[in-house]
Structure formats: C-alpha cells, structure tokens
Amino acid sequence: MTIEASIPGNTKPHMGTRDHQEYFWLRSFVAGGVAGCCAKSTIAPLDRVKILLQAHNHHYNHLGVFSVLRAVPKKEGFLGLYKGNGAMMVRIFPYGAIQFTAFDRYRKILIGKLGITGHIHRLMAGSMAGITAVVCTYPLDMIRARLAFQVKGEHKYAGIIDAFRVIYAKEGGFRGFYRGLTPTIIGMAPYAGISFFTFGTLKTIGLSHAPRVLGRPSSDNPNVLVLKSHVNLMCGGIAGAIAQTVSYPLDVARRRMQLGSSLAGAEKYATMSKTLRYVYNEHGIQKGLYRGLSLNYIRCIPSQAVAFTTYELMRQVLHLN
Template sequence: MTSEAVSTPPAIRSAPTSRSYYWLRSFAAGGVAGCCAKTTIAPLDRVKILLQAQNPHYKHLGVFATLKAVPRKEGFRGLYKGNGAMMVRIFPYGAIQFMAFDHYKKLLNNRIGISGHIHRLVAGSMAGMTAVICTYPLDVVRARLAFQVTGDNRYTGIINAFHTIYREEGGVLGFYRGLTPTLIGMAPYAGFSFFTFGTLKSLGLKHFPELLGRPSSDNPDVFVLKPQVNLLCGGVAGAIAQTISYPLDVARRRMQLGAVLPDHDKCTSLSKTLTYVHRQYGVKKGLYRGLSLNYVRCIPSQAVAFTTYESMKQVLYLN
C-alpha cells in the first residue's frame, strides 16, 4: 500500500521519520483509521446486527424502516448502542490489522519471495485474521450490546457483559463463539479489501501519477493518491470484499449472539448455522439478509479507513 522512496532527503531524515518507534506510529495510524471508519457507519452497523439475527422487535422491517424505527423506540442514542464497546475493540483491531499488513507484505516479499499483486491478497488475509484473533472477545461483547433493545436488556454495560458471558457461557470459551466462521470470512474479506485497494492504488500511480496522485507531505519522493481518489478506491475495495464474504458474516453474528437467540442450539457450528439459516430463511432473506445495508455501510467505511490511514501515514512520517 505504500510506494518505496528512491532516496530520503537529509531534511526529512532528521525529522521524526526515523525508524525509531515506527511500529508505535504505525499502530496509532491504524487505530485512528479504524475508529474514524466505524464511527461514520455506527448506526448502520447497529441495524445490520438487528436484521442479521432476526431481532423480534425489528425482524418484520427492512433496512431503512429499521433506521427510522430505532430512534422512535429507543431514542437517537439507540442508533449508537454498542458503539462504546466498538471503539474499545476497533482501535486495537484497526491498529493491528494495518500494522500487520505492512509487516506481512514485507515479510512475504523479502523473505519468502512472494511479490506482485498476490502478496497483497495473502498479506491482507493474514493481517485480518491476526487482528480478529487479538480482539475477538470485544467483538462478541459489542454484538451482544448492539442486539439489545431498550426495555429488554440482558446486559447493563461492557463490564457486565464480560462478567455474564464468562459466568454463564463456559468461561473464556464463551468469548470465542463464532471464531471459526469469523476467521474463514475474514480471510477473503480482508484479503480482497487490501488487494483491491493496493492494486488500484499502484495502477493509478503507475499510469496516471499526475492526475490521481501528488507528492507525500512527509516525503516528496513518494507519490500518494489524492484524498478523493483514496475514497473511491477504498469504497470499491469494500464493496467487492463484502460481496464475497457476506454469508459467513451472517453465520458469525448468529454464533456470537449465542444464548441471546431462541434458536441458538441450531447455530453451534459454521456448517450447522449456514444450513439452518438457508433452510429456515432462504438465500435472500437469510444468508444475504441485510446485504443492501452492507453495501451502504461498507463503501463509506472502507473509504474512510483507507483514506484516514493514508493521511495518518503522512502525519506520523510513515512514508
């Protein structure tokens, strides 16, 4: 995702562009990018979870009807229910994912010899799975809180959710329900997301550098995409990645919600969950329920994530 500089001017070499604390600055850039992206689409994320898991209060509604119904029933803040847990999760998630992607990409290129566009696909998949494993318990708690409806609460907050899940659902293992479909789904999602964005970026800078790019503010030897082009490339990347991995995301959510759902005993493994959802609800209303919302949410989410990360790399002298 970065263009290599041919040389670094002395003035920049003396600035905070040194390799010292590079990993920390990379971690911060990814974390900020993740938080900005998720805050942008928090209401859509809440509605997505409600529809995917067939919440009884909203399952008869569509995407936009639910967006209108939630504020009426739960107030405007209802659209952001679970977002506190999301921010606690998404900063380390985004930080680990972007930092791991850069690390895996260099590792595959320099140590193993995998180069070209394929190394973005492999590195993106590995980075996504690494981030998921490190932050999965937070994602489970966030999903549980977002699924609740005001007046029908099972958990009073993040700490209570952690305590209740640990006590009632098998200890630590209770926080890893749905990990398998998450990892399986994350591999193509993150892989194709980073692959598409990185490929579009490299092709754009190679063939239309003056039209689509400009010199990086922290290193004039490196050309970066203009912000509006970053937004477009990020949106395309998100749309393609979500289309490929969406049924696995539906299975993941239902497994995460566990005992919250009345039919949780039918969703104990990836294959059983996919089979049950398909048999019970079909393809359009089951495996791909909420996909239209996902298109609406994934485009701005990925657009903001990649654009913010590219901007933060310049602010923190990562180029």
C-alpha cells in the first residue's frame, strides 16, 4: 500500500535507478511485516474479543463487546486478552510483508504490462495481493483462531506446535489447516481490494488538491511527498470501515469454519453456504452475520493508524521512497 506521490512539478522518478532498487523487495517485505506486527499487537485484545463473539463462546455468549473486555481479565487474567497473539505475530509478519510487497508488484504488472490505468488497478492489485497473502499464511491464522477461542481451564491445545500436531493428526492432515479458506478468499478479494482502492483514491485526491496541507516531504527523499500521519489515520480508517462492512459476513463464516471441531454441531460448518445459512437462520443478521461488527469499527482507527504510520516510517528508514 504505497503511500507516496511525487511533488507536483517534480520530474525526478520517485523510485530511482536500478541500482537504488537493489534488494527493494526485501526491504519492502520487512517494512510490511513490521507494520503488520505493530498494528496487530495494538489491537490484539479486541481481536480476541471478536473471535469469542463471532463463534458464540458459551462463557461470554450473553455479553457485549465492552462486557467481554472486562470479563476476560477477571476470568483469565490480563494476558487472557492476548491469548493467541503469539501465533498471530508468527502469521502477521509474513502476511503483512507479502501483502504490501505483492500489491506493489501486481500494481506494476497491471500498469506496465497490461496497460490498466486509473483507480481500477488499485482494486485489482489489492484483491490479488490480499488473496496471495491469505493463501500463504492461512494455516497460521487457523492456529491463532483455535488458540484465541480457548478459555482458561478448558485448553485443547498446549500451544502453537501442539495445535499444529493435533489438527494434522485428527482433522485430515494438511487439509485440516485450510478449513474456511474458501470464504476467506471470497471475503478477502473485496476487502483488500476495497481497502487499497479507497485509501489510494483518497490519497491521490488529497495530495493532488491540497499537497501542502495534507502532505509533507519524505525524510529519505525530499522530492517525494507522503501523507501526514493524521491524514493516514483518517484515510485508512475510512477505507477499513467500508471494506469491513462489505465483507464481514464472510469473516464470520470463516471463523466458524476454522473453529470447526471446537464448536458444537461441527457438521453445520462444513461449507461456506451451510455456515452462512445456519448463522442466518439461528441468529439473524444483526446478532449473527454482523455480530461483532461494532468491534471491528472500533478496531479500525487504531489498527490503521499504527499500520500506516509504521509502514510509512519503515519505508523512510529503509529508503524505499
């Protein structure tokens, strides 16, 4: 999710020469990974609550978002809010790294080789980058969801390695690690695409119409204009909110399918269509397909703020501008 733009009137290419591009992909990989880890660590407690609400954990099923945030530390200790975050960090570094790097690569291919211009290339590149990152890191997301769903005193898995071992042995080998992949991919395409599209469009409009107000020179290249931190926060928050609203029911289906054997009546979550139909019939739209969405809106602002701010900082530290 590149967030730079050339200063109006500057003719110097913002990416530099081939020599300056040496190991560019590696530096971009690191920048995306660090940004992802920082963002996810910031909102880890909210992510745990979201999983508990989405899958209707019986210990917290009668509670709302803020009630669960208060109840988890009382029942499981403060670190209970970060249960599964270790697995998340193992997953999110390659996920963020692959997504950011893939987006830049896909965007260049779409523009340079296929001649696709305008804002549509962001939508396409974002969708493909999101799908690529999901497929590469999905087993780690599965493990993280299983660990986060556990409640103190009822542990089924001792840790990340044990979860891998048990799922592989009891749930069909490697296929067990990809339960819920279909709704994840279907949901990720519009989510990532809309996120990149909305943010990129807002960025372009902002830097085109009010570059001195909304932008500032990059610390590693004064010829490149980047968004100010508070503008990153605003644009990222809007993009995340829109994308979440569109794709959230598929995220609920994904979590249900991932948890599978951890839930009663696991056969009801065998396919995406069965899962969506069951959740809708049993709980409706507001308390089923969109249960926990308010939490995602609350997560959106701090997550995007940390992600974009960190990524922008890392781009400058690693001389990516």
